[in-house]
Amino acid sequence: MVQYATTRLDAAFAALSDATRRGVLEQLGRADSSITELAGKFHMTLTGMKKHVGVLEQAGLVATEKVGRVRTCKLGPRRLAEEVAWIEEYRQLWASRFDELDKVVEELKQKEKVDGRKRRE
């Protein structure tokens, strides 16, 4: 198995294990936001939200910049590439451990191929 920076994986997965934080990421995907806006949207205190943002920032998933009184949060530099890579390797392992299922998947693929051909005809 490939060697991963475990601490970064730890931080990213831990950051994603909270519904509020996943919500914040989705929100920031739509628009940059201030701490106040996020706190309002998720019904919690400024201080509470700041902690969540801190966790996300630590994990590299959010970047913030303070201008005047306002700290603006946006999506950060990390794209969860390593995390996806880890999970995909896991899924491969998983699949290889389940032989019968492999056959099922193979059958499905065949079916799909046929369906695709039909559609194109």
Place this chain on the structure above:
Amino acid sequence: MVQYATTRLDAAFAALSDATRRGVLEQLGRADSSITELAGKFHMTLTGMKKHVGVLEQAGLVATEKVGRVRTCKLGPRRLAEEVAWIEEYRQLWASRFDELDKVVEELKQKEKVDGRKRRE
């Protein structure tokens, strides 16, 4: 955004946020193992390992069966499909948020090219 069962996402991501537990999953991808074997491999007490296995089992990532004295652990029913789906949606959001930035970067590159030419002249 698609609606996810947040509690399951919570449990799965939390389970993955620990290096030992990720290691256990990788191990079980290679071979089913008893608690004792896992505890030995990861240098901790039986009791400690049992807790990790419990977390993984709770998240659906590991299944166990006790036969005689021995509880055998194997990869569980969940394939992390939802988790991958969530992350992929996030990555898409991320990419779309940086389209503008991409343009800016592209412009800067162009500018740099021009500047470089000027400097060389």
Place this chain on the structure above:
DNA sequence: CGCATACTGAACCATGTGGTTCAGTATCTA
């Protein structure tokens, strides 16, 4: 200037986590 706004930090609280030890119980095996 003076007040409202936006954040920050410390302190607190309940609960969860990652580990341990110790004292069992249940199951093999000689």
Place this chain on the structure above:
DNA sequence: TAGATACTGAACCACATGGTTCAGTATGCG
């Protein structure tokens, strides 16, 4: 049947988490 093996459960520990309140500081605005 005796002893070793494999697990289980309770209790404990230090520390992290997710939240709060309260008391600041810094900034914008009329």
